[in-house]
Structures are given as structure tokens and as C-alpha cells.
Amino acid sequence: MMILKRLLDFYINASIHVALAVYAMTWITLIQFELPYDANVLYFVFYATITGYNFVKYFGIAKFHHRSLAGRLRAIQIFSFIAFIGMCYYGFQLRVKTLLFLSGFGLITFLYAIPILPMRYFRDSQMNLREISGMKIYVIALVWAFTTVILPFVDNGMALTMDVLLASLQCFLLVIVLMLPFEIRDLNYDSLKLGTIPQKIGIKNTKIIGVMLLMVFFFLEYFKDELTGNSILSMLIMLVLTLLLLVFSRKNQSRYYSAFWVESLPVIWLVSLLMLG
Numbered sequence: 001m002m003i004l005k006r007l008l009d010f011y012i013n014a015s016i017h018v019a020l021a022v023y024a025m026t027w028i029t030l031i032q033f034e035l036p037y038d039a040n041v042l043y044f045v046f047y048a049t050i051t052g053y054n055f056v057k058y059f060g061i062a063k064f065h066h067r068s069l070a071g072r073l074r075a076i077q078i079f080s081f082i083a084f085i086g087m088c089y090y091g092f093q094l095r096v097k098t099l100l101f102l103s104g105f106g107l108i109t110f111l112y113a114i115p116i117l118p119m120r121y122f123r124d125s126q127m128n129l130r131e132i133s134g135m136k137i138y139v140i141a142l143v144w145a146f147t148t149v150i151l152p153f154v155d156n157g158m159a160l161t162m163d164v165l166l167a168s169l170q171c172f173l174l175v176i177v178l179m180l181p182f183e184i185r186d187l188n189y190d191s192l193k194l195g196t197i198p199q200k201i202g203i204k205n206t207k208i209i210g211v212m213l214l215m216v217f218f219f220l221e222y223f224k225d226e227l228t229g230n231s232i233l234s235m236l237i238m239l240v241l242t243l244l245l246l247v248f249s250r251k252n253q254s255r256y257y258s259a260f261w262v263e264s265l266p267v268i269w270l271v272s273l274l275m276l277g
Helices: 002-013 016-032 039-064 071-091 096-113 136-155 162-188 197-223 229-247 257-276
Strands: none
Touching: 002 016, 002 071, 002 257, 016 039, 016 136, 016 162, 016 257, 039 071, 039 136, 096 136, 136 162, 162 197, 162 229, 162 257, 197 229, 229 257
């Protein structure tokens, strides 16, 4: 039992679970727009997510405590390096235009983790994007939206139609909602200067905002030119589960509530879509 728990913790801490969620969201885009399964884009997204998330999460620790890293963190570093190699391999399979597109998000990830920006733009002692008051959740949602929706079209050389832009907006809104249980959980730990949504408006109002965003997410689907019953049904399954996890989220939630169950929602959405299809 202890071995399984350690494997689960590594699976979560090494960002494999969140990478699977991003992979799932990208595959959902391919299915919804009837694009062929694109292994290069999907595997690139998977490995890039592991590389980017682990770089952001562990950069400070690796920088200041490199010689005294715990065994688990060393394992994550080694795993992240392997993921980086995978990212590079599949990245070279993408179009040059796609790589130029991705360079902007690489810069965002870099600035998100490394304190190099002018101090006057910040309210905390750090100087990276993640410390700008209230910005963290929107940076993450923006990167997810462009990666999981726009990227497949860029690499396939396809035009960005109104339906694609609506899907990007839906993804942006959904990721914001998925982040809310994390922000509620972190109320006990986050600096007040971060200005997270629960810090600004409280837990109850945060949940109300989340419910409203889910409603907007759903009704945006009806502005698209093409709708299918299976797509709507799978979306409803995902939205109901998201709503429940949002409503029942609290500051003292279990260790795996957000890190596992909330981040499982895109995977559940993909599985339901594949089963209904």
C-alpha cells in the first residue's frame, strides 16, 4: 500500500497527471473539429507540460538547494530531463511556424518562474509573473487555451474560424474554474499579496463566480456552427462533475481532492466523448 501511495505521489508531483489532462484537452479539440489523431502534437503537449510545470514548481528549490536535494526531488529532476528530451524530439516533428508560435509561450513559462522583471511591476518580494497580484490563474488559463485548442490548427496550417475561437474561450473559462478549488485550498498558504480570487471575494462568492463561468462555457457551445448530441452529452457529464467538485471544495480539503480529482476532469471528459462516439 505504501508503494502505491508513493507511486501516486510521484505521478502527481512529477506533473504527469496534469500533463495527461492537457493531452486530453488537446485530443478533445481534435475530436470536436474532426481532425486526425496527431501524435506529434499530442506527445509534444504531454512532454512540454511536464517540462514546463516542473520547471516552474521546482526551479527555486533546484537553484538554492541543489546539493541537498531529497531523493524524491532528484527523481523528479531526472524524469523532467527525460520529458524534456521527449519534448525536443516531438518538437522537431512540428512545423517551423508552430515552433515560432510556441516560443512565445516558452517565454511566458520562463518569466513565470524566473525573477528578472522590474520590481516596480510587483507587490511581492519576488519578480516573476506568478507573483503579480491576481495574474497566476489567467496566465495558466491562457497557456492552456492556446496550447490545447489553437496549437493543433497552427500545426495543421488551418484557419482559425469563429468556432475555434469560441472553443479557445471555453477552454480559458474552464481552466479558470478548474483552478478555483486549488486557490480555495491554498488560502491557508498563499501570501495575501498574490490577490487570488478567493482572497479578494471570499470562498462563497468564488464558487458563485465559478458556477456562472460554467454556465457561460456551456451556452457558448450553442453559438458554434456545428453541434452534435454526443459532444453536448459528454460536455454535460464533465460540467456536472466540475460543478460538484467546485461546490464541495474547501480550505481543508483532502490531499488529492484538487491535485488528482479536479485535474482528472479533462480526462473524464475525453473518455466520455470517446465512449459516446
